[in-house]
Amino acid sequence: MNKKIMPFINIYSLFTIFYYFFGRYDWEIPSYSKLFLWIIILLVSLNMGYYFKYEFTFKKKLNNGKVIEEREDSRVLKTDYYKLFVISCLSIIIFQVIWVVTVLGEFNVINIFESLGSNYYERLDFGKDESALGMQIRTLFWGLTLFAYPIGFVFFNSLKLSGKILLFVTILIDMIAALNMGISKNIGDIVIIYILSVILKKYVHSPSKKKEETNKKKILIVILLFLTMFGAIQQSRDETKGMSSQNQLFSNFSTVREDTFFDVMTFNNVGLVSTIDRMGVYVSHGYTGLAFSLETSFQNTYGLGFSRALMDYARQYLGIELMTKTYMSQIEASYGWPNGMYWSTAYVWFASATSFLFLPLAMFFFGYILSKVEKRFSVYKDVYSLAFLAQLFIQMVYLPANAQIFQSRSALIGIITLSVIYVITGRKIRR
Incomplete structure (x- = not known):
């Protein structure tokens, strides 16, 4: 199977990285080199998981006439x-x-x-x-x-x-x-x-x-x-x-560059440059939160720190306050980077659950799951893996921003629902 999704994500991710480092803002962060190194490590871990070679669960069924017929009628x-x-x-x-x-x-x-x-x-x-x-x-x-x-x-x-x-x-x-x-x-x-x-x-x-x-x-x-x-x-x-x-939004965290690569490429077209800057900043400013988080110590959130909704449930039903232990809350207290208003990338949310030490492993696992779901759809064309894959793809696009598919209660319940349906229907396919 030719890989379809990850090449697109890689190109998009490289754009967000390039814009962050060479776009409109010169960010005042502790270390550009440390930030760049971590971004590359996490992106490589994601790709390693996606391209990891393993025995495909449904491989033996590819020679089954019924499955071939399903593929032809897909x-x-x-x-x-x-x-x-x-x-x-x-x-x-x-x-x-x-x-x-x-x-x-x-x-x-x-x-x-x-x-x-x-x-x-x-x-x-x-x-x-x-x-x-x-x-x-x-x-x-x-x-x-x-x-x-x-x-x-x-x-x-x-x-x-x-x-x-x-x-x-x-x-x-x-x-x-x-x-x-x-x-x-x-x-x-x-x-x-x-x-x-x-x-x-x-x-x-x-x-x-x-x-x-x-x-x-x-x-x-x-x-x-x-x-x-x-x-x-x-x-x-x-x-x-x-x-x-x-x-004016980021005046406390950056200075403005008068001329950028994008000004030259668009021949200083004001409207076009403005649109690129708005979108570029929107999808990349979270790297600033990541840079601050790399200088902050990990506090245990019992694996729930990746989801605001889960932490809300923990506070509502268990009386446990976990949000203050996340990297997002810590960098707001230490650096003034507003939690909930500015982004810190999905990496920081996941690290709040796993710590940065185990984050590359988590990204490897995420890439592995993405590849597995894509492979299942490529064979069976079932809408259950398709819907699950769509949400995973949305999260991939939001990696420089936040853990989008886990934040609101509706989004969390939605992704849990799709995960359960994906597993149940997968068992039926294997049978």
């Missing part, structure tokens, strides 16, 4: 899969409307761009919304929502017309919900899963070279559209806070 979406797709789409629509109405009191579809910034900060001030019954239901069943986009994008050609319309409506409602809240994450996740679907379609179809070039153009167009929307959302937030630029 372009046809099974009835059960289609039903799951419909349920998942409807779940997104219902749960996102509940979310917005619970926090803001209404689901606005008209003047959403006028209140992007104010709604974002209103959401932050709202506090805990898990107490509302609708939100509790949303949290418990969030796992249902994680099938719609992977199935819809990868098996788009197999969907009925009604299914394609439902997918479009789902995306529209999800995007409107995100804009109501003044956030870009939901939209970003849709883009990330779309990119993954283009990568994975090679397992389902055998595209011609012309089709592959078309797919690359589609990815580029989708990314550009997202960057444009992302820039508008960030600008709206800045204007709400009375900030003229992002420079």
